[in-house]
Amino acid sequence: MLAKHYEEFNAKNGTFSALNLFYNQPEKQRDKFLFLGEQSRITIENLEQFQKIIVDRTEEIIKNNPNIANVNSSELKSEFEDKFLKGELLEKVLEKNNIIIGERGSYSGPTRVTYYYFEENGFSNIIATRFTPDYIIDADLIEPAVVFKDSPFFNVIVYPKNKTITFRNIEEKIYNGDNDEIKDYKKKKILIEREARKIYNKLAEKYNLSKNKISTSYPSFMFNIIDFSQEINNIKTLKPKILDLITNKINPWSNSFLSKKHAIIKNIDEFKTTIIDRILKLDPKLKFDQNDLISDFEEKFLNSGKLDEFLKNNNIFIYETWERIGYEPFWGGVLQPISPPTNFSKRAEWEKLVLRKTENNNIFLTAIFKTDLTLNFVRSPESSFEKVAFQILAFPKDKNIVFDKKVSRLELIEDLKNNYLDKYEEDPKEKNYI
Structure with a gap:
């Protein structure tokens, strides 16, 4: 219900590279308590403010942390x-x-993790009530009640310029009439739960959504379901020699390797025009063995099967996935700035290609960061590739691909439930994790 509510009011909780960079600094080196400075909430009204508050701020951090900074400030606008x-x-x-x-x-x-409940207050004002979903008992809102430690994220709200937003905490309604705060904390807890229950009832009445086992299970359950979906659909994430050759000549926002970061290969000629010709365009003087690149692709993605033979009965969907700096809490406890050890695990975030569902001859795909589904992470996962990789899905020639990155969180959760939950629960390898 909160996912639906956030979609309606153009709000989203999410991680951000520059924020991870700030909290990856040694504590003693942080020039301010927060990335945003003295305030934990700011309003952006124009591009100049975004440049100053987000981009310029990130460049300061990069300048002060050359050893741990791997964020390109020119890409922050596109990432946002x-x-x-x-x-x-x-x-x-x-x-x-x-x-x-x-x-x-x-x-x-x-x-x-706290959320906001938004409510129209007349024509020009929105009241945003901050509350913790687990104030609701009896497991009605378990999923959003995520325990975390120093896991940074932004709460972003987009609202019309002709309106204002008034923020308040849920406990502001439960003071005594003389504005003295209730000192009986047991009584206060009961009253807070009562106010939260009112919010829950309003959401339930408005959206009339049934419980979804995926979203009401422990948060990392979503991680497991996504990984499971990739496993049973044989979606592989690897970096072929193709990308090794030109990694430093491409970037995710203005010069990706693939047009729109994805492509469909139907025959060997399309592979050559999409892949080989693109390499030559990026670096016309580069010398390479075309057959060696194809053999490497076959070994990594086709279990050493021959590409031309494979493409007689199948097409290949390729998604170009890029690392974004992850959150590494190790640095928070380091008192003095040091160079990262060469063997220290590298934390990163990257999108996962997800087969949402199949309908008739259509295969519906999306790509999503795991942290878009839940913020329950002590640290970002360890990366298995350097900067950029391909995610590959092979599919029959009589099927069509429908790729859409703008699928709502709610719709994706429903797709995961309908298409993978039963299979996941029946899988012997997964039963220990349920």
């Missing part, structure tokens, strides 16, 4: 658009809207 604005241009969104960015992070102990 992709992560929080459904791919729309920031300047286009800001023509009619303002953007509130709230920062959550820098905790010394376990805490819980």
